[in-house]
Amino acid sequence: MASVALFSRSKYGRAGSFMDRLLYTFSVFVxxxxxxxxxVATLLWAPHQFESNGxxxxPLRVIKDPRSALDPAGAVKALEDQAEVGRFSTQLAETPVWFLFNVPNMxxxxxxxxxxxSRHAQTLACWIASTLQPLGVANRQSTxxxxSAxxxxxxxxxxxxxxxxPVLCRGTFSGPAQISALGWDGQSLRTSALDFQESSGMIGGGLLTLAVFVFVTALINREWTYVIFAAWLVGNLRLCANAMGWDxxxxxxxxxxxxxxxxxxxxxxxxxxxxxxxxxxxxRRELKVVGYHWLLGLGQYIGIALLVCSVALPYSRFIPALWLLGGIGIGVLIFLLARIVWLARSRTVLWYVGSLAIVLFATFSDVLGAAFSIKSLSGGVSTVMAALSSSMMAAFAIAEQMRAEREHRRQAQTELRNTYDVTPIGLFTLDSAGHFVRANPALRSMLSLQKTEYKVRHWNDYFESGAWGALQALASKGSEGELEMGGAVARGNGERRFLLKATRSNSWIEGSLQDVTERSKAIERLRFLAEHDPLTxxxxxxxxxxxxxxxxEEGAAWALAYVDLDRFKLVNDLFGHRAGDEVLKQVATRTRALFSAGFPFGRIGGDEFVCVMSGMSIDEAIDCCHHLISALSDTxxxxxxxxxxxxxxxxxxxxxHGVRVQDALSHADRACREAKKSSNTRMVTYRKGAAAFEERAEELKLVETLGRNxxxxxxxLVMQPIMSLTAPxxxxxxxxLLRMRAPDGATLPAGKVIVAAEESGNIAAIDKWVIATLLExxxxxxxxxxxxRFICVNLSGGSLNDEQFMEDVFALFARFRHIVPYLCLEITESVAxxxxxxxxxxxxxxxxMGGxxxxxDFGAGYTSFKYLKDLSADALKIDGEFIRTMCAHPADIAIVEAIVALARNLGMRSVAEWVEDVDTLxxxxxxxxxxxxxxxxxxxxxSGAILAATSAASFVKDPAVVQFIDSIVGQDKTLAFTYDVPAKAGLH
Incomplete structure (x- = not known):
């Protein structure tokens, strides 16, 4: 029974399908x-409903009366000499016209x-010409x-x-009127009038019905181009009515x-x-290809001008304006159409060209005939057929355009469907309950989703908890937002991350999904690297x-530890950076192991580390730091x-609480530098209120003062004498030497000023001021x-590496070239x-230039001897640390002896700084x-004391030193140092 039922339904289905196709073919084609x-057959062979004998x-005799001076008798007399014509054009004249014609028995x-x-006739009066018996008068309101009308x-x-x-008539006309007279018998005239009414009713009803249909269709489909077409059809109707005379x-x-x-x-x-x-x-698409946008704009402006003329000018003057402006506009339109036909060659263009040609010819045939006296154009075109044909061709153009647009949409839909299938981004549509309606292959592959599971699987099945609610919230925001969510652990993709975009479409949710797991990991890595050291x-x-x-910002007690590794540079220099990097990693590992509580710890320089010891008193922090030093230094x-x-x-x-970040780091850095200088302890602690804080605050204030460009x-400037040991x-x-007076009048130490200037970046400007002031x-x-014989001036490393400073300084040297031989510019060996x-x-x-x-500070570095031969210096200033302790340490004496001997062998002179006792001298x-x-x-x-002195020895007050100088002076004068000869460029 089941198989019979199935066979019956199958047979019925085939029969129904055949009947549907048959009815469709009959309705659409037959x-x-x-x-x-x-x-067509009716038009060709069926008799016309209103046939007349014609x-x-x-023939007319016509005379113009521009001054309205003639009366009927005078007009008859004047018309006797006029030649007969079949039709007479008024040439837009609105003055009276008299015409005479003979009427036979019809x-x-x-x-x-x-x-x-004539549809342009405004008034009419007629008489029997032989007796001047009035026949009546008429205008457009009455007869x-x-x-009669x-x-x-x-x-x-x-x-x-x-x-x-013979009949005499006087008429007035407006527009391009054509005066003619037709003889009819009564029945034929009535038949012709009915034919006229039939034609006007057919064209009016047909075009108006078509216009209403197009207008309603356009409104429903929101196709505003077809609204314009509907209005154009009404305009076509009115122009046809004007041409037929029933407008x-x-x-x-x-x-x-x-x-x-x-x-x-x-x-x-x-x-x-x-x-x-x-x-x-x-x-619009073809015009983009054709170009000539300015020409199209000209045609549009002509239309605006024509509209203004229609309001401002009388009919007699508007018609010439219409001929002129309309002719230019039509020429522009024809030119652009020709370009479109040549370039685009679409059927839409051809239909529109045909429609426009018929409209223009039918509408303006009478106007052109009157304007140029072309009789064949006057009344030679069937306005009914012209209106219907032009409207039909315009409809064909619109239909062709619709077909092209539909084909374009079909192709776009095909491309969209293909793109939907092949795009690597997952695309989906969900119903209001969260089940899949459709998904492209990329999303199905991404989620291991089968088509058969669309109505079974829910969105939450594939993503982390709360995914459906998050998706709904995102879709409510529109297409602008995006959301990242994780996969579902139950589905085995809990480690994956997805980027989601979605929007609501009616009751559905449409969106896209991208697997951004790798990108998410990269972003997390970048975020980590933004605040973490990649090495440690x-x-x-x-x-x-x-x-x-x-x-x-927190109120709890805390401390800041600044850690620096001593002589770490030797590891890099002797064994390479890989060895140094490994040491840094182990330093970080040991520190983190010690601070198991999780104090923020980081590397802020090559071998410099900082630990934020939160929630800890300073005494507890001291104890922790001792353990840290032991952990880092003992093993x-x-x-x-x-x-x-x-x-x-x-x-x-x-x-x-509230300490500035830079202040905290600066204080800790200073404490660490003090610890590095100390030989007994490896740690220096600054408690609250320590003098070092005030000193550092003053230094920072000085840096700020010097950092305003x-x-x-x-x-x-002050000057410290340098005494010769051969001829003192x-x-x-x-x-x-540079000095600076504080606002309170106190003199700031030179070292503080120089350090602050270097930290502020303004050292080059200060060095330039020193040199310029000295030269002047x-x-x-x-x-x-x-x-x-010479004047020593220090140059900082920042200035020496500043190209603009160097150019400015050598410009000063060029200006004071005769003074430059006095200068001896000092640069430290590390900078050199x-x-x-x-x-x-x-x-x-x-x-x-003679300087x-x-x-x-020679001897303070580690590589001076290696590179000294490459520096053609004139003198070596021995580092004061060796000089100050040389009498207490024999090693220092040996170092000084080596430096002096090296200088002498290289042709340089030696200068000892920090000489503070006579034994050292x-x-x-x-x-x-x-x-x-x-x-x-x-x-x-x-400076005044320098100008008052005769030699450096003039400033000596110590009797022992005076006696020592006297002993030197008593020696052979020939030992005087040739360095004191100013004519030589170097120190010899």
Whole structure:
């Protein structure tokens, strides 16, 4: 039974399908074809419903009366000499016109009528010419006696005629009027009038119905181009009515005569604008290819001008404006159409061209015929067929455009469907309950989703808890938002991350899904690296500063430990950076193991670490830091087969609530530097209220003062004499030192000023000021410095590596070239060796201009001897640390002896700094040092004291030193140092 039922349903289904196809074919193809064939056959062979015998054209004699001076009798007399014509054009004249014609008997049974068919006739009066008997008068509002309105003009009833009758008429016309007279019998005229009414009703009803249909369809489908087409069809209807002469009617009602002419003018202008708008909308894609946007704009502006003319000008003047402006606009339209036909060659264009050609020819045939006196154009076109044909062709253009757009949409849908299937991004649609409606292959692969599971599986089955609620919230925001969510552990993709975008579409949710697991991991890695050191895994400077800022906002007690590894650079220099990196990793590991409580810990420099010890008193922090020093310093660091012993120094500061990040780091850094200098302990602690805090605050204030890109107030120079150990009383050499007066009048130490200037980045400007001030001072007092052979000036490393500073300084040297030989520029060996090539070029330029170079603090570095041969310096200034302790440490004496011997062998002179006792002075003399400088000789002096002295020995007050100097002076004068000869460029 079941199989029989199935067979029955199958058979019924096939029968139903066949019947559907049969009815579809009959309705779509057969019936329309029969209608079309029947219509053509009826037009060709069926008799016309209103057949008439036709009219007889009556020859006219016509004369114009521009001054309205003629009366009927005078007009008859004037018309006797005029030649007969079949049609007369008024040429837009609105003055009276008289015309005479003979009317024969048109029928033995019917009355005779004369039709005056001009639709432009405004007034009419007629007489029997032989007797001047009035026949009646008429205008567009009323008619009298034998004159009545018929079709587009007027008719004159003459009754049964026994013989021809001459008729005289006087008329006034507006527009391009054509005066003619047609003879009819009564029955034929009535038949012709019915035919006229049938034509006007057919064209009016057909076009208006089509316009309403298009308009309603356009509104429903929101296709605004077809709204323009509907309005254009109405315009086409009105132009056809104008051409046929029944435009005084609208939907069966008569338009008042006073409104008729303005309405005609507005109709022409509006039709032009509608044609241009329809053209622009239909061919917007083609116009982009064709170009000539300015030309299209010109045509649109012409339409605006024509609309203004229709309102502002009378009919007689509007028509010439219409010919001129309309002709230009039509020319623009034809040109653009020709370009589109040539480039696009679409069927839409061809149909539109045909429609426009018919409209233009039919509508303006009478106008052109009147304007150029072309008789064949006047009344030679069937306006009914023209209107229907043009509208039909325009409809074909619209239909073709619709077909093209539908095909374009079909192709777009196909492409979209293909893109939907092949896109690597997952696309989905969910119903209101959260079940899948559709999904593309990428999403099915991403979630291991089968099509058969669409209605079974829920969104929550594939994602983390709360995924469905998050998706709904996201979809409610629209297409702008996005959300990242994790997979479902139950589905085995809990580690994966997905980026989701979604929006609501009616009751469904549509969206896209991307697997961003790798990107998410990369972002997390970048976020980690933004605040962590990639080598040690601890915080970097940014992370440390963030941790300090967070801790500073809390009220609990805390401390900050600054850790620095001693002589760590040796590991990198001797065994490479890989070994050094391994040591840093082990330092971080040991520190984290010690601070198991999770204190923020990070690396902020090469071998510098910081630990934020939160929730801990300073005494507890001291105890922890001792354990840290032991953990870092006592056990060697094993790297491969080597073991390194690295010591750690710690600066510990007690911090309070609200302390600035930079202040906390600066205080801890300073404490750490003090710890590194200490030989007994590895840790220095600053408690709250420590003097170091105030000192550092003053330093920071000074840095801020010097960091405003301008010279601070209070700068001045002092000079410290440098005494020769061969001829101490014969030269007055000195070093220029910088000082600064504080607002309270106190003099700040030079070291603080220099350090603050270097930290602020303003050291180059200060060095430039020192050199410029010194050069100006020497030039001013050169006559008082007869015993001065050289003047030492320090240059900082920041200035030496500042290209703009170097250019400015050498510009000063060029300006004071005669003063430059006095200068001996001091640079530290560490700065000199930082960029050896740059230093060599600088020394060469200084020597070229007559200046001298001294290497300051010589011996404080580790590589001086290796590179000294590459530096053509004139003098070595031995580091004061060796000089101050040389008498207490024999090793220091040996070092000084080596430096002096090295300088002498290299052709340089030696200068000993920090000479503070006479024993040291005697030892330096025995070693062979050339010059000495220090408080034993003289402290820094004001410039006035220098100008009043004759030699550096003039400042000595210690009797023992005076006696020592006298012993030197008593020796052979020939031992005087040739360095004191100013004519030589170097120190010889």
């Amino acid at each position: 019936v329309p074809a029969l209608i079309a064939v029947g219509t 009219a007889v054209v009556l 029928s033995l049974e019917q009355s005779t009528y004369v039709e005056l068919p 009298t006696n034998e004159i 018929v079709k587009a003009g007027f008719s004159v009833h003459l009754g049964h005629l026994a013989q021809p009758v 005084m009617q609208w939907t069966g009602r008569t338009i008042p005569a006073d409104f008729l002419q303005p309405l005609r003018q507005f109709t022409f202008a509006a039709y032009y604008l509608l044609t241009g708008a329809l053209f622009s909308q239909l061919f 895994g601890s915080l970097n400077r940014r992370g440390v500063e963030k941790a300090i800022a967070a801790q500073s 060697p660091y094993q790297v491969g087969n080597r073991a390194f012993q690295v010591k750690a120094s710690v600066g510990l500061v007690e911090c309070s 301008r010279l601070p107030p209070g700068l001045f 009383t014969e030269s007055l050499n000195f070093e220029v 001072w020497v030039e001013k007092h050169q006559a008082s410095l007869t015993n001065t 060796l930082h960029d050896l090539g740059n230093t060599q070029r600088f020394i060469a330029r200084v020597h070229e 001298k170079i001294a290497l300051d 005697r030892a330096l003399k025995e070693i062979g040092v050339d010059y000495v400088q220090g408080y034993l000789i003289a402290k820094p002096q004001e």
